[in-house]
Amino acid sequence: MSKYLFIAGLFFLAACNNNESNDFVDNSVKPVPVPAINYTIIAAYPHDTSAYTQGLEFHNGKLYEGTGDFETSSLRITDATTGRVEKKHMMGTDSIFGEGITIFKNKVYQLTWESNIVYVYDINNLDKPIKTFKWPYEGWGLTNNGTDLIISDGTSNLYFVNPDDFRLKSTISVSNNSGPVDNINELEYVDGFVYANIYQTDKIIKIDPSSGHIVGVMEFPGMKEKYFADQNIPGRTDVLNGIAYDSTRKSFFITGKRWPKMFEIKLN
Numbered sequence: 378m379s380k381y382l383f384i385a386g387l388f389f390l391a392a393c394n395n396n397e398s399n400d401f402v403d404n405s406v407k408p409v410p411v412p413a414i415n416y417t418i419i420a421a422y423p424h425d426t427s428a429y430t431q432g433l434e435f436h437n438g439k440l441y442e443g444t445g446d447f448e449t450s451s452l453r454i455t456d457a458t459t460g461r462v463e464k465k466h467m468m469g470t471d472s473i474f475g476e477g478i479t480i481f482k483n484k485v486y487q488l489t490w491e492s493n494i495v496y497v498y499d500i501n502n503l504d505k506p507i508k509t510f511k512w513p514y515e516g517w518g519l520t521n522n523g524t525d526l527i528i529s530d531g532t533s534n535l536y537f538v539n540p541d542d543f544r545l546k547s548t549i550s551v552s553n554n555s556g557p558v559d560n561i562n563e564l565e566y567v568d569g570f571v572y573a574n575i576y577q578t579d580k581i582i583k584i585d586p587s588s589g590h591i592v593g594v595m596e597f598p599g600m601k602e603k604y605f606a607d608q609n610i611p612g613r614t615d616v617l618n619g620i621a622y623d624s625t626r627k628s629f630f631i632t633g634k635r636w637p638k639m640f641e642i643k644l645n
Contacts, residue, residue, distance in 0.1 A: 422640075443488075452487055487519075518562050518573060619639075
């Protein structure tokens with residue numbers, strides 16, 4: 378090979394390498410962050426530390442709470458400001474783990490975690506269910522929009538279900554600007570939006586139910602250390618979970634699993 382052909386070959390390889398180096402991903406374009414929802418904590422109230430809180434909802438001035446954990450799962454009525462348990466129905470067994478609740482047309486619906494059973498109670502009698510439904514997925518959070526029940530199962534999905542026969546009507550995926558968001562847990566429907574705990578985080582997100590898109594986020598960092606460090610029991614005092622909205626006071630009430638406190642917050 379002549380030295381001229383060899384040099385020409387080197388130029389050809391260099392040109393190819395230069396072309397390849399131009400094929401790159403521009404990482405300077407970042408997803409738009411979800412807007413923060415500002416809030417003020419206006420009060421802290423006692424909360425029963427035996428309550429592994431799964432669902433929380435106000436109805437006619439009373440606070441209903443569904444709790445989990447095998448054997449000790451319950452459905453209860455609680456005084457929101459004193460923490461006193463006024464009524465308790467123990468419904469857990471070694472195979473039944475209570476989950477989210479919602480109240481729709483004078484009936485309380487209560488999910489279970491892995492047993493695929495939904496319990497339905499008359500609002501005036503929590504002592505025993507009046508019917509049950511089968512649900513094919515895990516039960517996590519539950520709320521309603523006045524027409525449909527809305528269910529989470531620990532994925533990014535929200536399921537819209539007919540309350541009368543538990544027929545699935547539609548499904549949406551919850552997402553932010555980076556993609557689907559998993560671990561959607563306890564739910565509360567307020568003024569056309571779904572508020573949800575993200576399990577194992579200190580975040581509550583605000584979801585547009587028409588699209589599944591997250592339009593706002595509240596963050597609650599360091600609540601245990603700030604408000605009940607002396608009552609924070611490692612391995613027992615668990616994560617943020619529980620959202621109820623009192624339409625009379627225009628306040629949200631939030632708590633956590635076996636937390637000794639429940640907090641009343643106002644959006645700014």
